[in-house]
Amino acid sequence: MKPILGITIGDFNGIGPEVALKAIISPEVKKICSPILIGSVELFSHYSKIFKISKNIISISKTEEGLNCNGLPCINIYDGNVKQLQIGRPSPDAGVCAGKSIEEAVKLTLAKQTDGFITSPTSKESLHYAGYNFPGQTEMIAMLSRSEKVIMILSSPNMRVGLITVHSPISEISSLITQQRILEKSETFAKSLQEDYGITNPKIAVLGLNPHSGENGAIGMEEKKIITPSIELLKQKGINISGPFSADGFFATYKKENYDGILAMYHDQGLIPFKMTEFENGVNFSAGMKIIRTSPDHGTAYNIAGKGIANFQSMISAIQLAATIAQNRNSK
Numbered sequence: 001m002k003p004i005l006g007i008t009i010g011d012f013n014g015i016g017p018e019v020a021l022k023a024i025i026s027p028e029v030k031k032i033c034s035p036i037l038i039g040s041v042e043l044f045s046h047y048s049k050i051f052k053i054s055k056n057i058i059s060i061s062k063t064e065e066g067l068n069c070n071g072l073p074c075i076n077i078y079d080g081n082v083k084q085l086q087i088g089r090p091s092p093d094a095g096v097c098a099g100k101s102i103e104e105a106v107k108l109t110l111a112k113q114t115d116g117f118i119t120s121p122t123s124k125e126s127l128h129y130a131g132y133n134f135p136g137q138t139e140m141i142a143m144l145s146r147s148e149k150v151i152m153i154l155s156s157p158n159m160r161v162g163l164i165t166v167h168s169p170i171s172e173i174s175s176l177i178t179q180q181r182i183l184e185k186s187e188t189f190a191k192s193l194q195e196d197y198g199i200t201n202p203k204i205a206v207l208g209l210n211p212h213s214g215e216n217g218a219i220g221m222e223e224k225k226i227i228t229p230s231i232e233l234l235k236q237k238g239i240n241i242s243g244p245f246s247a248d249g250f251f252a253t254y255k256k257e258n259y260d261g262i263l264a265m266y267h268d269q270g271l272i273p274f275k276m277t278e279f280e281n282g283v284n285f286s287a288g289m290k291i292i293r294t295s296p297d298h299g300t301a302y303n304i305a306g307k308g309i310a311n312f313q314s315m316i317s318a319i320q321l322a323a324t325i326a327q328n329r330n331s332k
Contacts, residue, residue, distance in 0.1 A: 002033050003115035003326035004063055005319060006108055008101040009039025010120025011094045012080065013087050014300025015310040017047040020120050023315040024072060025053060033323045036066045036073050036114065038101045040080030048072070051308050063113045077104045087306040090123040095130030098122045102137060106144040109291040115326040116292025118318045121300045135167035137295065138286050147289040151188045153261075154271060154297060155285050155321060156278035159254070160197070160261045161270040162189040162287070173266045177209055177222050182230040186263060190239045192287035193261050196325045202260040205250065206231055206243030209265045213246045227265075247273075280311060283318045285325070292325050294318040 007024060010016020021044065024035040037044055037057070045057045056071035066073025078097040086094070105117040119137050127134065134140040142150045154161045164185050165176045186204065193202035207213075208227060210220035217224050227244045234241045247264070251273040254262075264270025274282060275297065282297030296314035304310055 003323050003330075004034045004036060004067070004113070005322055005326070006036050006038045006063075006075075006105045006114045006117035007319070008105050008117065008119045008122075009037070009044065009078075009097060010101075011090065011098050011123045011126050011300045012040065012043050013085060013089060013091055013094045013126070014121055014123065014302055014305045016098075016120030016122065016300065017044055018051060018305075018308065018310045019296060019312040019315040021048055021051060021053055021072070022310075022312040023319060025055065026312075026316055028316050029319050032320060034067055035319065036060070036063050036075060038075050038077060038104050038108075038117070040078045040097055041074050041076040042082070043078075043080035043085070043097075044072075044074055046082050046085075050306070063108060075104060075108075077101055088302045090126040090129065092126070092129040094123065095126035095128070095132065099127055099130050099132045099140075102140060103144060105293075106141055106291065109293075110145060115330070116294070116322045118315070118322055119293065119295040120315070121296060121298060123300050138166065138284075141286060141291075141293055142289060145289055145291050147286075147291070149184055149188045150286055150288040151185045151192070153189070153192065153285045153287050154274045154278075155283045156274070156281045156317070158256045159274055159278055160193070161274050162261055162263050163267060163270055164263060165266045167267065170266070174209065174222060177226055177265060179226055179230045179233075182206075182227065183233060186230070186234050186239065186241060187237070188288040189261055189263060190241070192285075196285075196287060196328055197260075198328050199260050201240055203258070204239065204241040204261045204263060205245055205259045206241060206263045207247045207250060207265055207269060208244035211246070211248075213244045280313045281317045282314055283321045285321060292322055292329070294322040294325075
């Protein structure tokens with residue numbers, strides 16, 4: 001059977017509803033999974049009319065009701081009203097709807113009513129307005145699913161970048177680069193590459209924190225004192241890992257056949273080069289969780305919200321990856 005995947009509404013003032021709707025009616029998605037929308041039937045219906053999607057949004061109470069549905073099935077968790085829309089900007093109402101849809105998506109997957117879910121782009125500001133005080137959706141989902149060892153992976157056919165630290169201020173990064181964190185994130189990354197991506201002996205490259213990887217202590221001691229010793233310990237555990245590499249030189253000469261995964265020390269170090277080349281096909285995958293969650297590799301794009309011009313390829317890629325991971329896990 002095709003996996004059942006939930007698709008959250010995201011921030012309804014952004015492009016979340018648009019990319020979700022357009023992706024689930026695409027031929028690529030139809031043949032690999034059974035998608036279930038999670039959010040507001042009223043607001044999904046509103047956007048469906050705007051974007052001239054012929055199928056009706058059908059309210060369901062259980063996921064199995066959506067398997068033979070003539071329209072687009074949706075679990076209604078928020079009685080939205082078109083008057084609540086403030087297209088192009090964050091709002092408390094959008095945050096409440098987005099937060100509730102995330103909570104429901106986690107609940108359904110933990111109950112095995114879905115095989116995983118995809119979160120549409122959500123504004124952190126809207127979530128904060130609504131009282132969801134998390135750095136991002138990943139941290140919120142990790143807490144709700146009681147998943148302790150999680151690593152964010154930015155994934156595409158050409159590159160997989162795992163992050164040692166994620167949504168942390170630059171001023172705090174150095175203090176967060178500890179041996180314990182590097183060992184935990186690296187082991188979770190390696191395990192995911194094996195079990196979720198089906199790579200038998202994944203090759204992992206580790207980036208340094210400082211310019212030129214510290215130049216043997218001349219430009220910072222983190223590589224010498226923390227990162228290199230951590231890599232040696234990981235090698236002793238049988239993980240095929242190398243580094244630390246100077247980030248600029250590494251990406252300048254990067255070839256996908258040389259490494260199955262890259263570990264970056266902080267958010268922008270890994271995401272800037274990734275998004276420069278992989279933006280349309282990029283997917284955010286929360287590896288190490290008890291559940292499967294992916295997300296498009298872009299934000300709410302308020303500047304084009306409601307205009308019908310959003311590129312939904314990243315949402316399709318996120319659905320495809322979630323379906324592949326579900327199949328890989330279910331085959332074990």
